[in-house]
Amino acid sequence: MTTWLVTGGAGFIGGNFVLDAVARGVRVVNLDALTYAGNRDTLASVEGHPLHVFVHGDIGDRALVARLLAEHRPDAVLNFAAESHVDRSIDGPAAFIQTNVVGTLALLEAVRDHWKTLDAAGRDGFRFLHVSTDEVYGSLGETGAFNEDTPYAPNSPYAASKAASDHLVRAFHHTYGLPTLTTHCSNNYGPYQFPEKLIPLVIAKALAGEPLPVYGDGGQVRDWLHVADHCAAIRAVLAGGRVGQTYNIGGNAERRNIEVVKAICALLDARRPRADGRPRESQITFVQDRPGHDRRYAIDAGKLRRELGWAPARSFEQGLAETVDWYLAHQDWVARVLDGSYRLERIGTAA
Incomplete structure (x- = not known):
């Protein structure tokens, strides 16, 4: 049986990947530190599943990672674990260095x-x-797209x-021969995304009748x-x-961004109109741009x-229509994130 060690598997992308992998018959050892972005509610459908082993722990804990590798002998390690919100990195960069750089280094050493x-x-x-x-590539002008040779x-x-974590992965391949693969993705959206990111944030605020902030x-x-x-692309790269x-x-x-916000408003107007009949575009509010905001990304x-x-x-x-429908149908998941109750259940299972 194929076994994968997935780090950050209670987050948005990692959680979706884990759910899909288990559904495909892969045994997943899921290591997550359960920071604010880690949500056990996302994994509710695989709780107790024989193919899913959840471990509450940090990628920086080399002894724990070594034990998991020795015990479960995975065929692959997939590293989704990361601090990932730009606004939070501006307010407190140290946590991003700790997880994304120091943590990735410890993980690489244990895996090597x-x-x-x-x-x-x-x-x-x-x-x-x-x-x-x-985002490691920076910002583009009005034309062109990032490819694998674009300078960081x-x-x-x-x-x-x-970017620093990417360089470490490259170095571990070239120095030690570790068989690595790296993927660079564009902006993700879909089910189970923490509502600090644009699309779920706009959906939540639009439904609440609050201003829709646009940078x-x-x-x-x-x-x-x-x-x-x-997730399908990651499986293809892994294979x-x-x-x-x-x-x-x-x-x-x-x-x-303004087109995305207006499209969400239109979908919500059609599915769940405001009581006063006003279009949700009327809730759009332009706010001061964030420092160093990249103007354009595009992927080749x-x-x-x-x-x-x-x-x-x-x-x-x-x-986008599927995503709006998912959030409308899963308001309980959103509510537990917004009121913080999802963080009250933090007991992990040692593997």
Whole structure:
């Protein structure tokens, strides 16, 4: 039976990946520190499942990671664990360095030491897949797209911490021979996303009748990728990616932030109109732009398409409608995040 050690598997992208992997018959050892963004509610459907082992712990705990590797002998380690919100990195960058840089280094050291103990076949088949972001590349002008050869130019403490972790992964491959893979994704959206990010934040505030904050003029452009398409791309890279390589994953769905907000408003107006009949666009409020806000991101996912045949399965319009419907149908999950009650249940299961 295939076994994967997934770090950060109670977060947004990691949680979706874990749910999908278990549904596909993969045994998952799920290591998560349960910071504010880690949510056991996301994993409710696999609680007690024989293919899901949850461990409350930190990637920086080398002894714990070493024990999990020795006990469960995973075929791959997939590193989703990260502090990931740009605004929080501006307010407190130290936590991002600790998790994304120091934590990733400790994880790599534990994995390297375990990998060296494997026989030749085990070493050849093992993979360490590191999930990164397009933000390490900086900001684009009005044209062009990031590819795997784009120079790094991170502009936020978050992006800088992820760039540093990427360099460590590269170094562990070139120095020690660890069979690594790195992916860079564009902006994700979909079920179970913490409502500090744009799409779930707008949905929650729109339903509550609150102002919908839009940074600056709303003209920042992002390439939107549904989390299910992202998970499919990661599986493809894990299965067939060339060791030591990086792969960019994009949704081929560039939209200005203001366009995304207005599209959410229109979907909510159609599904759950305001009592006073006013359009939810009337709730849009432009606020002061955040420091160092990158203007445009776009991903060229041509390498992934050519080598592994991956392409996003859904359009942005389809994916956004599905996402709005999910949040409308799961207001209990959202409510427990907003009132903080999801953090009251923090007892992990030792594996």
